[in-house]
Amino acid sequence: MALLNIEELSVVYGGAIDAVSNVSLKVEEGTMVALLGSNGAGKSSTLKAISGTLEFERGEITTGDVQFDGGSVRAVKAHQRARAGLIHVREGRHVFSGMSVEDNLIAAGFAVGKRGSAPGRAEIDRIYEYFPRLGERRHGLAGFLSGGEQQMLAIGRALISQPRMMLVDEASLGLAPMIAEDIFRIMAEINRETGLSILVVEQNVGLTLKHASYAYILENGRVVLEGTPDDIGGRDAISAIYLGAAAKAAANPAHIGG
Numbered sequence: 143m144a145l146l147n148i149e150e151l152s153v154v155y156g157g158a159i160d161a162v163s164n165v166s167l168k169v170e171e172g173t174m175v176a177l178l179g180s181n182g183a184g185k186s187s188t189l190k191a192i193s194g195t196l197e198f199e200r201g202e203i204t205t206g207d208v209q210f211d212g213g214s215v216r217a218v219k220a221h222q223r224a225r226a227g228l229i230h231v232r233e234g235r236h237v238f239s240g241m242s243v244e245d246n247l248i249a250a251g252f253a254v255g256k257r258g259s260a261p262g263r264a265e266i267d268r269i270y271e272y273f274p275r276l277g278e279r280r281h282g283l284a285g286f287l288s289g290g291e292q293q294m295l296a297i298g299r300a301l302i303s304q305p306r307m308m309l310v311d312e313a314s315l316g317l318a319p320m321i322a323e324d325i326f327r328i329m330a331e332i333n334r335e336t337g338l339s340i341l342v343v344e345q346n347v348g349l350t351l352k353h354a355s356y357a358y359i360l361e362n363g364r365v366v367l368e369g370t371p372d373d374i375g376g377r378d379a380i381s382a383i384y385l386g387a388a389a390k391a392a393a394n395p396a397h398i399g400g
């Protein structure tokens with residue numbers, strides 16, 4: 143049984159907008175899997191359905207199921223899913239900008255920690271081992287970090303509670319290619335060394351296929367291609383995503399550029 147198993151998931155906003163239609167996907171324990179697709183394909187909605195945060199955006203699962211660790215979590219609240227080890231790194235590098243790097247990690251540990259207590263020194267230092275730049279800036283305000291460092295901190299906050307599965311939404315967006323590569327290399331290293339299962343959502347096909355062992359490609363809320371990076375090939379994946387998006391824009395010119 144896969145650690146995460148999504149069956150025929152459909153997500154609707156406001157009773158009208160079909161964001162995700164009949165998506166089935168799974169993540170085997172200890173693997174790093176990618177969910178790729180252009181803007182508006184339904185990637186974030188899928189992650190929110192998995193972490194239980196859809197309700198905060200008036201989205202709902204109309205059909206299908208989300209199973210984590212062998213059981214349905216449809217009725218389980220987001221904070222309880224987090225406590226069970228299913229952690230969501232939301233799009234947009236969410237950190238507390240007025241707090242130090244270290245306090246950000248401590249606060250995240252408190253919020254999700256199993257004992258409701260602060261994370262220990264060893265847990266914090268483990269994050270600095272993976273992300274030395276965060277260690278160097280541990281006393282600095284998170285708001286003064288670069289975009290790449292803020293993304294590292296957002297991931298560090300998720301890792302502090304030693305989750306079983308991390309969902310990461312567009313970690314590379316807006317970052318210099320070398321920094322994005324660094325972040326993916328470190329996530330892959332954590333996946334290998336600790337067995338943490340990772341589901342990454344990305345628009346950056348090339349970077350992601352270098353590190354993920356399996357990928358799903360979403361278009362208009364549906365899975366249009368899936369397989370190992372070798373199966374689907376970078377080129378096919380890129381054209382499925384970007385030609386698909388181009389065809390959509392051509393059919394609906396009002397949305398070009400928006």
Ligand SMILES: Nc1ncnc2c1ncn2[C@@H]1O[C@H](COP(=O)(O)OP(=O)(O)O)[C@@H](O)[C@H]1O
Nearest residue numbers: 155159161180181182183184185186187188199
């Ligand atoms: N909170 C929301 N309310 C209404 N529509 C939404 C909301 N969030 C996303 N959508 C719509 O759902 C579709 C999928 O969005 P999303 O899951 O954010 O895609 P992606 O992450 O792939 O860019 C888009 O058409 C988007 O406009």
Ligand SMILES: [Mg+2]
Nearest residue numbers: 185186187233
């Ligand atoms: Mg998104």
